[in-house]
Amino acid sequence: MSKPGLLNTGPMMQLINDGVAKHFTVYGLHESPDREALFAKAGAEISALCTGSHTGVKTDAAMLHRLPNLKIIGNFGVGYDTIDIAEAKRRGIIITNTPEVLTEEVADTAIGLLLGTIREFYEAEQWLREGRWSRDGDYPLTAGSLRDR
Numbered sequence: 001m002s003k004p005g006l007l008n009t010g011p012m013m014q015l016i017n018d019g020v021a022k023h024f025t026v027y028g029l030h031e032s033p034d035r036e037a038l039f040a041k042a043g044a045e046i047s048a049l050c051t052g053s054h055t056g057v058k059t060d061a062a063m064l065h066r067l068p069n070l071k072i073i074g075n076f077g078v079g080y081d082t083i084d085i086a087e088a089k090r091r092g093i094i095i096t097n098t099p100e101v102l103t104e105e106v107a108d109t110a111i112g113l114l115l116g117t118i119r120e121f122y123e124a125e126q127w128l129r130e131g132r133w134s135r136d137g138d139y140p141l142t143a144g145s146l147r148d149r
Helices: 014-023 036-047 060-065 087-091 103-118 120-130 132-135
Strands: 005-008 025-028 046-052 072-075 094-096
Touching: 005 014, 005 036, 005 060, 014 025, 014 046, 025 036, 036 046, 060 087, 120 132
Parallel strands: 005 025, 005 046, 046 072, 072 094
Antiparallel strands: none
16 A cells, blocks of 8 residues: 655655655655646645644645645644635644643743843944944943842
């Protein structure tokens, strides 16, 4: 029995590539010089789709129409704003995502932005890059601190 088809809309981590290749015949949309030819050749045998906003591909109604036997969309990302949810729902296609996969990274970024803003790191860097340090002296001290806040 042949393996079902899976469409990758863009590059994925090698761990993912290896995992899906064990269970599916994988088609890489990003590797195809002629996407329409790929859909014409394999569209009917594709039952799964791996995507994510990082691929830059919209999984819209037009794409879903080219995949008449699609059963599941695995979205590698917290949301699924690149997927036509209404059309997928109408067709009974299951959609998965990876909630909370970036929770710590978002928290780290928020702390970094908070520190950068309150301590004026970005302004101080601009002062340095403009050569003002050697011309105008040290960047003025800031009163910004997270202490007691």
